[in-house]
Amino acid sequence: MTVSVPVIAVSESLDQRTRPSPEVSVQDPGQLIPVVRSTAVARCNPLTKIGVALILMFGTLLSIDLVSAGVVLLASLLALPATGLDLAAAARRLWFLPAGALLAAWGTALLAEKTGDVVVEFGPLLFTTGSLSAAAAIFVRALALAIPLIVLASTIDPRDLADALVQHLRLPEVVVVSVLAASRLLGLLVSEWQVLSMARRARGVAGGSLVRRTNSLFSGVFVLLVVSIRRATTLAMAMEGRSFGRPGRTWRRRSTFGFRDLVVVVSAVSVCVFAIGAAHLFGVWNPIIG
């Protein structure tokens, strides 16, 4: 580690301490990728966002070819700035996605049907134009599927989603609110496990032979279970203690659809139509069914 890093870190922490003003927007530590600007797309109804992701997924999945997936990927990439996400943070945290897609493509190139001309032949490696174009299609498809889902996961506020699910889809509110509250506890599980690992190390039962490691792992899992159940019980008590479960619950926020929701859905549908049309036009349409 260079010397400058801790120095920067210290000055940052000092900054935070001297400016606790409410105007500074504080980020939710649980968010996948921080939203830095509130854009029209980010303000869309959560159901719209889910709809758009499903539409784009439909357009990508229908056919294994480079063109249709490429069009969807290109459109998604072009639309990224409109989502208001912190793109630098996205690149830092999600570098493994292109890497994973590349791995999938490598596997496809190795195993796909060897049609067309031979491009590379080196020992057991045999790549043909056919297998390479299949690999390229898999790579682009994987990314085209992933990007809308990441935007979805990062820009949807769970509370907004709950509002929409109850008010528009008429899902039972006790279930929705319970799942919503419980989902907050999921994040705590990770940190609980870290503490448990430290606690086992502090008591001298971490490490050692494989048998001992397994034993201590099981006792750790048991404690995690106990602690989680206790936390969930406490949360349930706290919720009941504030009259949760009483009939006639109101919702302070009305979940609405606006003009922007229509625009976003229509754009997504046109991207899909264009993608499918282009694939047919180039004669590479390769449907997965039929």
Place this chain on the structure above:
Amino acid sequence: MALPITACGYSWTHADRDEPAVGPLDLQIAAGERVLLLGASGAGKSTFLHAVAGVLPEESGEPAGELLVGGEAPDPRRGSTGLVLQDPDSQVIFSRIGDDVAFGMENLGLPAEVVEARIPSSLRALGLDLPPEHPSAALSGGQKQRLALAGIHAMAPDVIVLDEPTANIDPASATEVRDAVLTVQAETTATMLVVEHRVELWIDHVDQVIVLGRDGIVAQGPPGQLFTDPELTDTLIDCGIWMPQDSPAPRRGGLSAPPPPRSAAHQVGPLSGSPIEGGRSGRLGEVLLRTDQLSAARPRMRTPAASDLSLSLRSGQALGLVGANGAGKSTTALTLAGLLPEFSGQVLAEAALREGAKRTRPFAWPSKQLAARIGMVFQEPAHQFLTSSVAAELELGPRLAGWSAAEAQARVAELLGGLGLTRLAHAHPQSLSGGEKRRLSVAAMLAPRPRVLIVDEPTFGQDALTWAGLVEMFRDALDYGSAVVAVSHDHSFLEAIGADLLELGDRSSAERVADCQPDDRVSAGDRSE
């Protein structure tokens, strides 16, 4: 409108126990009355509160007798009670504070406009000047507790039920949270029932005190009468009640542990009329653990929680890490214990502590070497339990350290007796009450006599008797030549074990102290006086 609470032969028994967890109780609480509920650790105070709030899980036990709130059986769905629990983390419901405050009002079915209007006023009433979109995960423990209170404030319930609302909060914030509670009570004129160990924090602000024992109510009355009645003093002390400063001295000296000295800064006093024991500075031995420009951070954090600590810890020395919630005390403790890697700087074990370990950094030691040398008591005791009985839990450390069976047995018996856990020797550690778990986790770490002991809030949830037992255990460890690092909001405890104080978090005050009173710096390891 406030509601009265009445109990008639009420008791509640856990499904897997023979004795009732609480009761049988007979009591009358008038509408609008403010009641402080006291009692020994494990007397069923929390259980009774949960019963009044109507949130005891039906499947986990059996009620008997009658408990009525406003003439009806308690039912949280009536919307007349508001409950605040002791664990701040487990009662945050939504990820944004505005939604969290709105939760209770939405459940009551209030119209959206009323809900919208009350959110900012309730947040302000509890001193949370934050926008409603503020993420609740970014709040400190004390702020989370105020958030829960804001939710109750907004609901304007007829009965307010509070289970140790200031237990997890530093002493400075505790007064503010208490005042916030009193604000809510004054505005709603609700009946208020509060469980708290810090008697002096509440005594001037309640109308009635009820003391619970294992077989029902031990004493009941207005605080002025209860604590000045010489007839009751011995009874209250036997229940482990923290007696206020001006209460009469006990008639007999039946306590094994010497009553600890009081702290002028801390309002909660232990047993009154006690001689102050001399300092421990004469017993300091060789340096065990040293840090050099240490900064501590949780894994994957980019900024340290605490920075620039240079200190040395001597055999027989006690060091108290103090500071507000969120000042990095626990993180520093975990780093000193060799459980978290240093963010920058180093934790170094001196030869006296190393005793054959090759590496100098405790973080590099294998688990078995670490446990034999540095004992760590975690904030949440349930995390540390590895066996299925209290006795086995205490025996584990000495056994791993290679003690003979007879030595280990003797040590277990000594610890069980000293901490009042003998009758629970065969109980499952996870089935104990909060205060009992805390004592067990401390005792399990003390058992193998590590040279360095690092403890996070060791006295949490203790009554005056078990507190004195813990102090005795720590004094014994110090006399034996161990060093103790204690993270604690309990200044009486730190004073009782003669700890040097190191204040974390408040950078400016730390510097001021360092500039004006060089003798108070902990880096030297001892005080000259």
